[in-house]
Amino acid sequence: MSIGRRDFLKASAIATTATAFAPGINLIELAAARNPEQAATAIHRWGLLIDVNKCVKGCTACVDACFIENGINEKGSPTTDAQWIRKVTTKDKATGHEQIFPVMCQHCEHPPCVDVCPTGASFKRKDGIVLVDKHICIGCRYCMMACPYKARSFVHQTLTGQNHNAPRGKGTVESCTLCVHKIDRGDGITACADACAGENHKAIIFGDLKDPRSEISRQLKAQASSQIRADFNLNTGVRYRGLS
Amino acid sequence: MKAVHYSVIQGKSFGYILLLGIFGAITAFGFGAALYMEHNGHIVTGMNNQIVWGLPHVFAVFLIVAASGALNVASMASVFGRALYKPLARLSGLLAIALLAGGLAVLLLDLGRPDRLIIAMTYYNFKSIFALNIILYSGFFLLVGIYLWMMFERRMNPFTKVAGFFAFIWRLILTTGTGSIFGFLVARQAYDAAIMAPLFIIMSFAFGLAIFLLVLISSYAWTHREIGDAVVERLRKLLGIFVASVLYFVLVYHLTNLYVTEHHGIERFILLDGGIYTEIFWMGQILIGGLIPLLLCLTPLGRSRPMVLLAAVLVILGGLAQVYVIIIGGQAFPLELFPGKGVSSSFFDGQITFYQPSIPEMFLGFSGIGITLLITTFAIKVLPFLPNSLANKDVDPHFTDQSKGDSGPSAEAATA
Ligand code: SF4
Numbered sequence: 001m002s003i004g005r006r007d008f009l010k011a012s013a014i015a016t017t018a019t020a021f022a023p024g025i026n027l028i029e030l031a032a033a034r035n036p037e038q039a040a041t042a043i044h045r046w047g048l049l050i051d052v053n054k055c056v057k058g059c060t061a062c063v064d065a066c067f068i069e070n071g072i073n074e075k076g077s078p079t080t081d082a083q084w085i086r087k088v089t090t091k092d093k094a095t096g097h098e099q100i101f102p103v104m105c106q107h108c109e110h111p112p113c114v115d116v117c118p119t120g121a122s123f124k125r126k127d128g129i130v131l132v133d134k135h136i137c138i139g140c141r142y143c144m145m146a147c148p149y150k151a152r153s154f155v156h157q158t159l160t161g162q163n164h165n166a167p168r169g170k171g172t173v174e175s176c177t178l179c180v181h182k183i184d185r186g187d188g189i190t191a192c193a194d195a196c197a198g199e200n201h202k203a204i205i206f207g208d209l210k211d212p213r214s215e216i217s218r219q220l221k222a223q224a225s226s227q228i229r230a231d232f233n234l235n236t237g238v239r240y241r242g243l244s
Numbered sequence: 245m246k247a248v249h250y251s252v253i254q255g256k257s258f259g260y261i262l263l264l265g266i267f268g269a270i271t272a273f274g275f276g277a278a279l280y281m282e283h284n285g286h287i288v289t290g291m292n293n294q295i296v297w298g299l300p301h302v303f304a305v306f307l308i309v310a311a312s313g314a315l316n317v318a319s320m321a322s323v324f325g326r327a328l329y330k331p332l333a334r335l336s337g338l339l340a341i342a343l344l345a346g347g348l349a350v351l352l353l354d355l356g357r358p359d360r361l362i363i364a365m366t367y368y369n370f371k372s373i374f375a376l377n378i379i380l381y382s383g384f385f386l387l388v389g390i391y392l393w394m395m396f397e398r399r400m401n402p403f404t405k406v407a408g409f410f411a412f413i414w415r416l417i418l419t420t421g422t423g424s425i426f427g428f429l430v431a432r433q434a435y436d437a438a439i440m441a442p443l444f445i446i447m448s449f450a451f452g453l454a455i456f457l458l459v460l461i462s463s464y465a466w467t468h469r470e471i472g473d474a475v476v477e478r479l480r481k482l483l484g485i486f487v488a489s490v491l492y493f494v495l496v497y498h499l500t501n502l503y504v505t506e507h508h509g510i511e512r513f514i515l516l517d518g519g520i521y522t523e524i525f526w527m528g529q530i531l532i533g534g535l536i537p538l539l540l541c542l543t544p545l546g547r548s549r550p551m552v553l554l555a556a557v558l559v560i561l562g563g564l565a566q567v568y569v570i571i572i573g574g575q576a577f578p579l580e581l582f583p584g585k586g587v588s589s590s591f592f593d594g595q596i597t598f599y600q601p602s603i604p605e606m607f608l609g610f611s612g613i614g615i616t617l618l619i620t621t622f623a624i625k626v627l628p629f630l631p632n633s634l635a636n637k638d639v640d641p642h643f644t645d646q647s648k649g650d651s652g653p654s655a656e657a658a659t660a
Binding site for chain 1 (some may be wrong): 245248282284286287291292294296297355356357359360361363364368369370371373374375378425428430431432484535566575579580581582583584585586587588590591592593597
């Protein structure tokens with residue numbers, strides 16, 4: 001078998017290109033934080049593990065921290081005020097057994113909000129974070145209809161005192177961003193997880209589901225966990241432990 | 245059958261100007277309400293993070309659904325070759341366009357950011373059934389427009405049938421698309437049913453025809469043109485068939501839901517203990533919008549113009565009630581995050597939500613009807629949409645008054 005001149009040239013061109021670019025790709029893969037010019041990559045998938053048994057009744061540290069971090073400060077109209085994270089109480093109808101834990105955007109692998117959004121304002125980053133592009137959202141609220149977790153809020157009024165990290169806008173829809181601004185600057189933790197740890201409850205673990213060495217992956221491997229409404233097959237990025 | 249002569253209406257009378265004024269005012273109030281809502285945010289409406297689609301959506305969806313149904317009369321003439329409906333085809337096309345315009349205007353003005361219309365039209369997520377609907381609506385305007393042109397332009401007449409056929413197919417897809425907006429929301433129990441799309445199609449038949457009848461009879465009365473029983477009686481019976489079909493589909497919808505244990509909660513809510521929604525369902529949708537019009541349409545009881553008008557009005561009211569129950573009732577029933585568990589939170593998890601439409605929302609909703617009627621009233625003055633006469637002798641020389649005979653459904657109804 002003989003290799004023609006043209007084939008040889010083609011093969012060497014591919015090889016050269018590969019050697020030139022491969023180290024670059026590696027570099028991006030290994031870096032934990034990325035600078036804002038770089039796109040999020042599918043190397044990571046960020047998520048949370050929430051230990052229901054460690055969450056303390058009456059504690060709202062995660063909720064408070066989230067609201068401060070993201071400048072959610074409307075008050076006085078419970079039905080319209082935004083809630084990116086909330087404490088939910090479930091009660092077993094037969095036994096009366098109660099469980100209390102936080103619920104937020106579950107950052108699905110197959111997010112229904114992204115599927116239905118007419119403009120593409122709802123989108124999922126390569127690293128699994130589900131976000132709303134506030135510049136493209138037309139405020140149709142179809143995503144709120146589609147979300148099985150009631151995770152989204154619509155901004156019903158003019159806002160004041162916004163946090164520059166988390167731009168919000170009247171007439172658009174928003175939800176938990178998994179503190180994307182903190183992830184992107186390499187903080188390695190969300191405000192809720194941070195606050196929970198600060199209270200020494202450690203009920204929320206943040207981390208990379210794709211990195212087998214991460215705390216979250218090791219914990220998930222070690223013990224049983226579940227997803228809310230796993231029957232919808234959305235493969236959520238937020239997992240729960242101890243949910244009965 | 246004789247050749248049909250169409251003419252524009254004079255539109256100089258005080259009554260006509262008054263009518264334009266009223267419809268114009270309703271429209272203006274709606275725009276005012278929308279401005280007010282946009283300026284203050286949706287906080288001035290009854291909508292909230294639980295009921296995210298409110299009264300404006302009820303009107304918008306009703307009008308959009310009715311739009312495709314209004315085209316039915318024209319389809320029966322062009323596609324199914326029913327000669328009797330031919331003189332009515334132009335008005336049918338006009339109403340279809342006017343209703344769609346009214347519905348879409350309300351939908352648009354209720355957006356959180358109506359100022360971003362350009363974004364809505366330039367950024368498409370093709371996976372979204374909503375985006376698909378935007379394309380379907382634009383196509384509908386275009387196809388019905390072409391269809392009307394074929395009808396108006398004598399040399400284009402031969403193409404009427406083809407254009408009518410495409411418009412007919414398109415409208416079926418369009419209503420399926422509208423129904424699918426809900427069908428895709430699997431997490432919401434009320435909408436998790438395959439029957440949603442066909443239900444919307446049959447609803448469109450009934451709503452569209454009711455509005456058509458109402459506009460037809462009143463415009464003929466006000467312009468002193470003659471319209472005979474040959475037309476009215478057939479449309480009345482046809483409406484009866486459509487109303488019966490809607491009732492049938494609603495029955496099937498609830499029966500199938502009752503088979504699925506998972507859906508017992510929502511069924512109980514709508515049918516038994518949902519408070520206002522249960523009332524609107526039984527009183528509004530079933531009694532006022534279903535059983536009474538059924539009686540008026542299919543028995544001699546309704547054989548007078550006022551009764552036919554009453555039946556049409558009731559079908560419209562019942563239709564609004566039905567869409568209200570579907571849209572608002574479907575949202576008021578809580579999402580099941582944890583099936584089988586009692587759930588509570590500061591975000592109203594597990595709770596049935598209260599919704600009270602505010603005045604601006606009502607204005608905005610009604611403006612959809614205002615826009616529709618404004619367009620229609622104006623259009624029949626500038627273009628010859630209405631036949632000079634729909635008297636029995638002009639539309640069906642063989643028509644015999646059946647008032648003493650049977651009043652069973654006509655052949656037209658069966659083919660529809
Ligand atoms: S409200 Fe905004 S993000 Fe949600 S579906 Fe509509 S355009 Fe998309």
